Amino acid sequence: MTSNKMNVVEVEKIVVKFAGDSGDGMQLSGTQFSDTSAIGGNDLLTFPDFPSEIRAPQGTLSGVSGYKVHIGEIDIYTSGGAADILVAMNPAALKFNMHDLKSGATIILDSDIFEPKNLLKAGYESNPLEDESLSNYTVIAAPITTMTRTILKETGLDTKTIDKSRNQFASGILFFLLNRNLDEGIKFLQQKFAKKPELVKSNVNVIKGGWNYAYNLQLIHTTYRVNPNLNKKGKFRNITGNIATAWGLMAAAEKANLPLFLGSYPITPATDILQELAKHKELGVKTFQAEDEIAGVISAIGASYAGSLGVTSTSGPGLSLKSEALGLAVMTELPLVVVDVQRGGPSTGLPTKTEQSDLMQALYGRNGEAPMIILAASSSSDCFDFAYEAAKLSLEHMTPVILLTDSYLANGSELWSIPDISKLPAIKPPLVKENVEGGYQPYLRNPKNLVRNWAIPGQAGNQHRVGGLEKNDVSGSVSHDPLNHAKMVELRAQKVEKVADYISKQTLNGPKSGKLLVVGWGSTKGAIFTAWNQLKNEGKIISSTNFNYIMPLPSNTEEILSGYDEVLVCELNNGQFVNYLRAKFPKIHFTQYNKNEAQPFMVSELVEKFNETLEAL
């Protein structure tokens, strides 16, 4: 359907940002665009960026909801930097996103909405369509509202419903601009509104109207094409970090042949995990929406005691409330997976924004010597792998595990190569049989990994008590003996340290030694890798590494970090990981690069920092 008159430019990647009021359907347009991109064979990553208010005042800057999609013929590791194309449904959406647009970017906007009342709401003193402020951009100012109403005038739908289809007019223009297959966009609408045929019909008419409008419009001289990514082979789906986390936990419980129990309290941005698991009663998943964060984690500990995989999901403020319970899980040496979807803090902070500022809390936020395993996922899809790994380590090592993800991973999505579930590694918790010979002793350990054996209620003859009071080594009776306490503190610490023998070694990008190693952990992997790759392609000598295992660190960590003049640790906080590393490896020269804007790293800022650092060395 592409017009021959048009000049088609092939690009290897493109960033599209959809922005409008919360009710403008931007998440829907974004998902439509990303799903159809996936069908077209592009690699992709998405990142919704929305305010914490549900319906902030219409047309204002505080109400702007956005959805960014980064697609590529090449492999995509970030949600992209400044946008190549902006779809702005109102003046506020335009104003809000101007700072994040490439020079020369294309802006698709609804010219009908650029009238004095809305301009005023967005804080514009003059109409940007009439002054010179957009002269560096290609502006497609379409009367989207008028056109949509005209197309649907005969349908008998009310104006409010008609206006909800405006996003599809913009999508039609976008599909034309990017030479996308319109049929796929239509198929998406047919599936999305399968139960409401009248909405399928109206939306399909509007997206076609948008496409035709663009086709007939003399303003568009150049269209773009992003070819399929040939590295991607096999069966994929688009998945968010929270869904991947939920599924990873389900896969682990199935593999371990244990029931899955989630005790949780709704909290942004972790709630999707509770919601997703609540859907899966068909697989026997039990979710318990507790009266508070404390009851959430405590009920999960109870479920673990009784022989389930006990899990709780939360965000930073909730993790604070769970601290005492985590100590109980350490003391009772029961399996427990805590998923902390980090957000901007402290206190209530920035609930919908991303940050990596719960690391110290995860490592140390408990009374007493209370070590536990800390993992961090590094992409939306590997949330599945690390949720699985968290459950596996927790069950096999009889210890609580905190899995750190964050708002960026949790709400963002990417293509996920669907794994063969039967090939995931086995999970073997140290369960004992009924009537243990000589009587069950709860703190009898496997000498190799110091893991205690696990008896569960319902087993004959293994009656025993666990609890928060210090217990005697082996027997598990209450003990206040000083030397026993010293021994138990040591055993609990060593048990967690020994997990290093059971996890992957740390891997490295670039040479094993040199001037500069850049280090990240968790969700910054994509941005740091992309920046590193860019410098490498420019011929610069630089290495990079990303940590998923925080406590314990992989056994070769010191070896990896030791080969450089400088180790630059980049993180979205004030230096929590770098200080942890400094305490562990005092001889290594660490420097730090921190961002406290509750936004992910941009590749451009990392490239600049890496270049600056290299030049100074």
Place this chain on the structure above:
Amino acid sequence: MTDTKYTRKDFVSDQEVKWCAGCGDYSILAAVTNALPEIGVDKKDIVFVSGIGCSSRFPYYVDTYGVHSLHGRANPIATGIKVSHPNLSVWITTGDGDSMAIGGNHFIHLLRRNIDVNLIMFNNQIYGLTKGQYSPTTPLGQKTKTSPHGTIEHPFKPAELVMGAEGTFYARTVDTNPKMMKEIFIEAAKHNGASVVEVLQNCVIFNNNTHHNITDKEVRDDNQIYLHHGEKMIFGKDSNKGIVLEGLKLKVVTVGENGVTEADILTHDAKDKDGTLHYLLSRMSLPDFPVAMGVIRSVDAAVYNESLEAQIAEVKNLSKIKNVSDLVNSGETFTL
């Protein structure tokens, strides 16, 4: 259910009991271990759960499964155990501080959900383990270590919270009456839903004789009424006093005086879903009324753990997704 014939000894653990000499907890422990052989549950399927406080040491002293958890948190532990493994018989031992103060929120929500567990609250109206501070049930004005000039806080009656949360089972008993305790613990075990048994218990060290007006031999017959479902509400040394309803209020009358006959006395209906009368009975206090003992309320209602199992069975039956592999391959997928 079990066919095994147990005796009290089967439930006595090998741990040394460390309560103060003369503590009311000893008689509660004895009554529980006397009741357990009669509830028809295999001991491998029994779990005792507690929070923090003197009462919360209880799980160490019964030879069943047990968790001694955190202050105030016995209820969510018990919830997790029962909901995940509904075939277990789950018991909570707690105190007035543990479940009325720090665990107050969990207390009402456990009852609201009606999870099938048995909660025994040792109410001695004082913090014992921290040595003598007032609790949420300490009478107004009492001098304690943290209220040297008398408390200025209105106390809770635990029963009022149970009724307010529409609890399905509430009973009250005293640590001086082993027979009554045993009977009530067995009734609590039988009830399908959350059972609350408040035991008026004496702390011999920090709040000695706090319940003596109710429990002392000389006064107990006049100051307690042991309610039985389906029986007249009669009490007193001479078994001639009774409770009647006058307007919206209860009143103590004497049979044979002012023309009152036994027919005028209220008959206890613990199974009445409308809890109004249960509420009035549970609030009766000295000196105008005797304190009500026995099962005051025991009604049938939907039980959380059963409703959950039913939903799971229904959804499983309807779903095409039988395992995680089916799930990850369902819906929108793309083959590239």
